[in-house]
Amino acid sequence: MGIRQLNGEQFKDMLKAGAANLTRHIEKVNALNVFPVPDGDTGTNMNLTMSSGVNELSKQSFSHVGKTAQAFSKGLLMGARGNSGVILSQLFRGFSKALADADELNAVSLATALSQGVSAAYSAVIKPVEGTILTVAKDAALGAQKSAEINDDLLEVMKATIDSAEKSLAKTPDLLPILKEVGVVDSGGQGLVYIYIGFLQALQGNAVVEELVPTISNELHLDPAQLHLKTDDITFGYCTEFLIHLEQESNFDLAVVRGQLQKWGDSIVAVADDELVKIHIHTEKPGDILNFGQKFGELKGIKIENMRQQHAQILSSAPTIASQKKQPFGIVAVSAGEGISRILKGLGVQEVVSGGQSMNPSTEDLLKAAQRISAENIIFLPNNKNIVMAAEQAASMLDTPAFVIPSRTIPQGIAAMLAYHADTAIVQNLQHMTEALSHVKSGQVTKAVRDSKWDELDIHEGDFLGMLEGDIVVNGQGLPQTALRLLASLIGEDDEVLTILFGQDVEKEQADELANQVEEAYPQLEIDVHFGGQPIYPYIFSVE
Incomplete structure (x- = not known):
């Protein structure tokens, strides 16, 4: 017996089943990921994007298919992650627009929606590349259209969609040389096939559908495809x-x-x-x-x-972490720049997660970083007040004993690592690292993006702002002048060391000139200047 139409609730179940089937195959999709870069996160990004759509669906209930599609599309756009996730969000944005006025979903409207989704996705990508998820989506939509022309059964249209998608997926290595070189199909296209298979499972009442993961040799690679490429190729x-x-x-x-x-x-x-x-x-x-x-x-x-860094971690994790001897400690730290990452690693941090103010990593980002370390104890350094809670949540989700040093700034994180000793017991390390947080004063210089008022300061767009432990204490129109005024608030008579971390938009000569001016004003200080590479903040200061 065929299915002629679905209402909004049934359509919601179909969308949720697609997301669930993708979730079951995240690692398989990640293992295929070599285009556009071999970072191994396509499955994760697509899954997070789909999950955001499902979360939006869970907030409301519609019998109207168009409103259900609109809610799902909104959730995808808000949660879209990575190239594959953004493209996926556009596939369903065009899909939802085609169904905007539809009370019910039928064979013709499904095929039309899939086609309009493809148009929206291609329009969103500035330089579309064939042999990717775009190609698989396009061929799948063509299969759906041909089927809808000869029958009105949603089941048959969905089967034709998947059949065309799988055939297209198998041909992706012929269109994209990097896939043929490594011997895999496109990861984003594979993820889309899993989603469509989930749709069919829902239509069939959750019947088991045979999984297809084609590669050139028709065998699934046991090792991640990223191992076959070089980090320098990025x-x-x-x-x-x-x-x-x-x-x-x-x-x-x-x-x-x-x-x-x-x-x-x-x-x-x-x-x-x-x-x-x-x-x-x-x-x-x-x-x-x-x-x-x-x-x-x-x-x-x-x-x-x-x-x-993602690709290098994939390379360094082979063979499996399980075969490695566990270290006493594994440390995960959040970094706001390339230079800061190098400093933290030089002090003994094993996993650095990019993030900071206005770009906070998620609990999952921190959790995955910790899981890449084979250690008896995990220590998190969030290095930002807005990341402490995410780190605490990640620590609670690990099977390994895990602890959070509540570092609220990059200087505090560095100070904590200077107090860390690999041959010391966990209790002493936690105590010494936590105590080190109070031994350092942190300052930052950034730029105002709008007119505002902070305490007694009248702030204008474009002003440089000097921040002491997160509070704005000075503002001005010149970067060096604002930095010097901030340092006057930071440096006390008993302070001995000033560390200057200059950002990605500051030249080394500018930082050295600032250091010379500080040395003239505070001859007692030992001054270290390092490239931090951080965005948003031209300077980060640490005073001890």
């Missing part, structure tokens, strides 16, 4: 994505923005509705991208990931 190392909540007076033009982004990187996806813009780009200058986006409104959901 041209643009930072996967940067965020939402812009558009200001009413902003002069935003999506076409112009897409053109501007091309000078900063590749793998660009930029999509928008009336209120929100989603940006995804692989770049070497994430700070420039954030500054550019901030011109149009408030930034939300910022995520910056070092893809070279």
Whole structure:
């Protein structure tokens, strides 16, 4: 017996089943990921994106298919992560627009929605590449259209969709040389096939559907495909994505923005509705991208990931962590810049998670980092007040004993690591590292993005702001002058050491000149200058 139509609730079950089936196959999709960079997170990003859509569905109940599709699409856009996740969100954005006025879903409307989803996804990607999820989605939609022309059974249309998707997936190595080189199919396309199989499972009443994971040899790789590639092959190392909540007076033009982004990187996806813009780009200058986006409104959901680091971790984790001898301690620290990451690793941190102010890593990011370490005890250094709770939640989810040193700044995190000793018992290490937090004073210089007032300070857009332990204490129009005034508030008579971490937009000569001026004013200080590479904050100061 065929299925001629679905109402909103039945359609919701179909969407949830697609997400659930993808969840069951995350690691298989991750293991295939080599394009556009071999960072091994396509399955994770698609799953998080789908989960966000399902979470939005759980907040409401509609009998109207169009409203159900709209809610799902909104959730996907808000939670879209990574290139594959943003493309997935656009597939379902076009899908939902096609169903906007539909009370029920039938064979023709399903095929039409799949086709419009493809159009929306292709439009969102500045340089579409064939042999990816886009190709699989396009061929799947063509299969659905052909089936809908000859029958009105949703089951048959969905079967035809999957059949076309699987055939297209098997051909992706012929379209994308990197896939043929490594011997895999496209990871994003594989993820989409799993979603469509979940749809069919729901239509069949959760019947078991045979899984298909085709590779060139028709065998599943036991090792991640990323092992076959080099980290140095990654041209643009930072996967940067965020939402812009558009200001009413902003002069935003999506076409112009897409053109501007091309000078900063590749793998660009930029999509928008009336209120929100989603940006995804692989770049070497994430700070420039954030500054550019901030011109149009408030930034939300910022995520910056070092893809070279991700790939290097995949390489270093082979063979499996389980075969390695456990270390006494494993330390996970949050870092806001390339130079800061090097400093933390030099002090003994095994796993560095990119993040900081306005780009907080999730509990899952911290948890996954900890799980990559084979250790008897895990210590988290959040290094930001907004990340402490996520670190505590990650610690509670580990099977290994895990502890959080509540470091609220990068200088505190570095101070904690200076107090850490690998040959000391866990209790003493936790005590010494926690005590070290109070032995350092932290300062930061950043830039105001709008006019405001803070205590007695009148702040204007473009002012430099000097912050002492998170509180704004000075502001001014010049960076060196503001930095010196902040240091006057930081440095006391008994202080001995000043560490200057300069950001990605500051030249070494500028930092050295600032250090010379400080040395003249405070000859008793030992001054160290290091490249931090952090965005947003030209200078981070540590005073002890």
